[in-house]
Amino acid sequence: MGDIMTCKINADTSDGLKLISDTSGAVEIQSNGVTKVSIDSSGNISTVAGMSTSNGNIAPLRPNVSPIIINGDMMISQRSEQVTGMGGADGVYPTVDRYRHSITNAGGSGRFTSTHEAVNDIAGFTESLNINCTTADTSIAAGEEFHIDQRIEGRNVQGFQKGFSTALGFTVALYVKAQDAKVYAVELKDTDNNRHCTKLFTSTTGWTRHVLNYPADTTGKFADDSNTSLEVKIWLHAGSNFTSGTLPSSWQSVTTANTCAGIGSVYDNTDNFVSITGLQLEVGTFTADTIPDFQFESLGENKTRCQRYFIGDSELFPTTQLTAATAIQFTPQFRTEMRAAPTATAVATGGFGLVGGSYTTTSLAVSNIGINGGRAAVNIDTSTGEVKQLCQQGLPVTLDAEL
């Protein structure tokens, strides 16, 4: 039959209107010879304008849903803008909020600087996490490891339905820029059930968005609590203890030797650097064409989410009172509930009473702080104010409830 320029299709009264595909199972709607809308054999829809569905979920429309990854655009850095000389011991959380620098040195010589670094050559993003090698390590001991991790609470990953017959896939996307082409890895690790799956990507000298697919896992449910259930681990360096096996490209019980087989090392030359931004984790399986756009949060939303895990020095302005000539009491309340009662570490700083008087805080005396706030008594050097005087000072304490 030739082309029909204009027609009216009348549905019958019993079945309605049907568009029936050939045996491929796909249906396409074209305009000027270009497919604009397609429906695949599983019923997922994608349009050339960017809307798509995966497993029935409408990808770009996620009303009232926050990104699973916190601080994916690397905007928040409450601890420090830069830490040098890292690599000799476990780095924990040095710079950008929520990114743990997990290091086993094992006698290795590799050292690096971690920087919360501004970027201006990638649309939409203004900050990155930069890892810059400062001392090379070309004689890698078997036990060496260095990866950048985001640890995610069990309550925040239930949407993957892991461990159920209806389990959904995982898609990780991240922008990476490096000094050369080098293979690195992103491991997803289910810490509740000791299972993992790893995908490799190759860095380039310009910003490249890598989209990595991980299959659904019907084995092992995530615990529904506020402890770590899923770790997103960006592997930048590893010894043979982690690379001598076969990459776990589908979910399997953890075999350490398989973890990141095939990766290169950020430590192999002092010219090396890796910059990372735009980390996201999506429920479902997406390609570079169908993955939802990165969800940018406002600075306030982003920082509040980070402060569930860490509150920096002088971020809070609680009610404050001199309780003795050498003590001052703070009663902070948090903007958001913290993940767990936080560890408090004093930061020496100065303050002053509202009607005159000044002092310098020196150390903590007592901390009784829960997930919503509490009380901390801080020692001061000497005060020129009066006991019971109200004071004006940010809480000179860091509060850490990280995973």
Added chain:
Amino acid sequence: MEDTRTVNSAQKINDEQGDYVCIKAVINSVEMFVPLDNNNKERALIKTWEDAGNTIAEAD
């Protein structure tokens, strides 16, 4: 990976009423006040340290 930091010392801290409210610990040479919350990672580290035969000192 396991938390490989070193607990240098740990001591109970009581508030003004004499209630045991937190642990004053030195971890990797940094003094910090650790809550009595098993979900806190420093408390978990001190628990591991205790399991290795160490004891949290009584309050002053």
